[in-house]
Amino acid sequence: MNERELLAFVAVAEHGRMDLAAKALGYSQPAVSYQIKCLEMTLGAKLFVRTSSGVTLTRSGALMLPSAQAVLTLMRGIKATTGDLALVA
Template identity: 70%
Template sequence: MHEREFRAFVSVAETGRMDQAAKVLGYSQPAISYQIKCLEQILGTKLFIRDSTGARLTREGRMILPSARAVLALIDSIKGVCAPV
């Protein structure tokens, strides 16, 4: 699992759309879809229900969202400590 996969997951969860998450993160929509697919493969479960209106979290997606946010908070904290002086 990689930081970019967690960032894509949280962004899609917050925006409800792959294309909007891509704009927020500065990636292409296919790149976001790929990150979500990779995370789903690693975890062995679907995280979103995709349809023409966007992407909604599955039950499993809702369950891991707080943990994904916590992981990103820790990563951001570590990066803050290691920032150049």
């Protein structure tokens, strides 16, 4: 699993639709769908139930969402810290 997959997962969970998540991330809708598919394959679990009106989190997806959000927050913190260190060096 990687940062792009987690970003796509959180965006889809927050927007409830792949196309809106893609627009928010600046990705294409197929790219977001692919990231979700890869993440589901890595985890061996379905994260969303897809419907004609959008998506909803499965139980596994709902359980994973807070952890994915926390990981992304940590990653942003690391990037900010290393960016600050680069300015000092």
